[in-house]
Amino acid sequence: MAQHGPDDAADRGRENVPGDSSRPVTIAYIAESAGVSVPTVSKVLNGKSGVSAEKRALIEELINRHGYRKPSGSNRSNVVELVFRELESMWAVEIIRGVERAARKHRVGVMVSEFGLHDSAPGWDDTVSRRPKCVLSVAQLSAAERAELTAKGIPFVVFDPTTELPDDVPFVGATNWSGGRAAARHLIELGHRRIAMIAGPEHVLFCAARLDGYRSALAAAGLPSESRFVVHADLTREGGCSAARTLLALPERPTAIFASNDLQAVGAYQAARDAGLRIPEDLSVVGFDDLPVVAWADPPLTTVHQPLTEMAVAATELALTLGRGEQAPQIGLEIATTLTVRSSTAPPKH
Structure with a gap:
C-alpha cells in the first residue's frame, strides 16, 4: 500500500482552488485534504488546542493556499x-x-x-x-x-x-446529581431507612447522575445502597408502575421510592394503589422534573424541579x-435543580 505524507495531502489540496465550480472549498474539503476530521480543522480555525503542531501547520497551509474563510452569519x-x-x-x-x-x-x-x-x-x-x-x-x-x-x-x-x-x-x-441527592436526603430526613429508587435506563447520562446522587445521600447518612432496592425502568408511567410492583413485592418492602422522573412516579402511584397502600401514609414517593401536571396529582407529588x-x-x-x-464565557452550562415538597412524602409509620 502506498504511503502518503503531508506533502501528498497538500498536493491533493491543489486539485481544487477557489473558483473551481466542481467543488467549493469548504471546511470538510480542507479536512479531507489534510487527512483529518472536520472538528480538528474547526479547532485550528477557532484557535483551540488539542491539535499537534504538524497537523496544525498542514491545515493552516491548506487554509491559506485556498483562501478559505469561515462562513459568515450573513448567509x-x-x-x-x-x-x-x-x-x-x-x-x-x-x-x-x-x-x-x-x-x-x-x-x-x-x-x-x-x-x-x-x-x-x-x-x-x-x-x-x-x-x-x-x-x-x-x-x-x-x-x-x-x-x-x-x-x-x-x-x-x-x-x-x-x-x-x-x-x-x-x-x-441540569444539576442531576445534586437533584438526586436532594430527593434522597429529604426522605432520609423524614426518617426513612428503606429507600428504593426506580432508576432510568443505565445508558442515559442524566439518569446515571440521579442514581449516583441518591447513592451519595445514602452513604452520607450511613445507609447501605442495596441492589434489591434499585430497579431500572423506562422513563414512562408503565415503566414506573412495573418497577414499583417489583419493589413493593419484596419481603421487606421499601417505605419510600424515589423515581427518576415524574412519569415513573405516577406509575408508582398506580402500583401502590393496586397493592392497597396509601400515599404518603404507607409509602412516600418523590419524582424528578416537576411537570405542571404533577401538582394536580392525588396527592400532589413531591419532586425535584428541573427548570426546563x-x-x-x-x-x-x-x-x-x-x-x-x-x-x-463557557460552552457547558448546568442549571440548578430545587426540591419542591408537596403531599406525597411523610415520615414512615413505626
Whole structure:
C-alpha cells in the first residue's frame, strides 16, 4: 500500500482552488485534504488546542493556499431551529416556551422540527439546507450530524445531553446529581431507612447522575445502597408502575421510592394503589422534573424541579451567541435543580 505524507495531502489540496465550480472549498474539503476530521480543522480555525503542531501547520497551509474563510452569519436565516427527536412529550411545551422567550428578545424566529433517532436523512437534510442562525437539539447529535453542522458553519447547542459529549460540544443541562441527592436526603430526613429508587435506563447520562446522587445521600447518612432496592425502568408511567410492583413485592418492602422522573412516579402511584397502600401514609414517593401536571396529582407529588424553561432560555442565548460568531464565557452550562415538597412524602409509620 502506498504511503502518503503531508506533502501528498497538500498536493491533493491543489486539485481544487477557489473558483473551481466542481467543488467549493469548504471546511470538510480542507479536512479531507489534510487527512483529518472536520472538528480538528474547526479547532485550528477557532484557535483551540488539542491539535499537534504538524497537523496544525498542514491545515493552516491548506487554509491559506485556498483562501478559505469561515462562513459568515450573513448567509444564514434569522431563525433558531429547535430539533426534537420526540415532540409529543410533556417536556416539549416548557422547552419551546423558553426558546421563544429568548428568541423574541433577540428578534429572531423559531422553527420547530421533529425526526426520530432512526429517521432517514431527508428530515435532517432539510434542517441543514435551511441554514438557520443556529440549531438547538433536544437530543443527542451524532458525530456525523455535528460534523455536518460545523462544515456548514451552523453553530449548535445540545439540550440536556443523554450521553457523554466531546469537550468542545456546547450543551445546557441540569444539576442531576445534586437533584438526586436532594430527593434522597429529604426522605432520609423524614426518617426513612428503606429507600428504593426506580432508576432510568443505565445508558442515559442524566439518569446515571440521579442514581449516583441518591447513592451519595445514602452513604452520607450511613445507609447501605442495596441492589434489591434499585430497579431500572423506562422513563414512562408503565415503566414506573412495573418497577414499583417489583419493589413493593419484596419481603421487606421499601417505605419510600424515589423515581427518576415524574412519569415513573405516577406509575408508582398506580402500583401502590393496586397493592392497597396509601400515599404518603404507607409509602412516600418523590419524582424528578416537576411537570405542571404533577401538582394536580392525588396527592400532589413531591419532586425535584428541573427548570426546563430556564434551561431552554440559557441554551438559546448560548446558541445565539455562537451564531453571532462571538466567544461564549463557557460552552457547558448546568442549571440548578430545587426540591419542591408537596403531599406525597411523610415520615414512615413505626
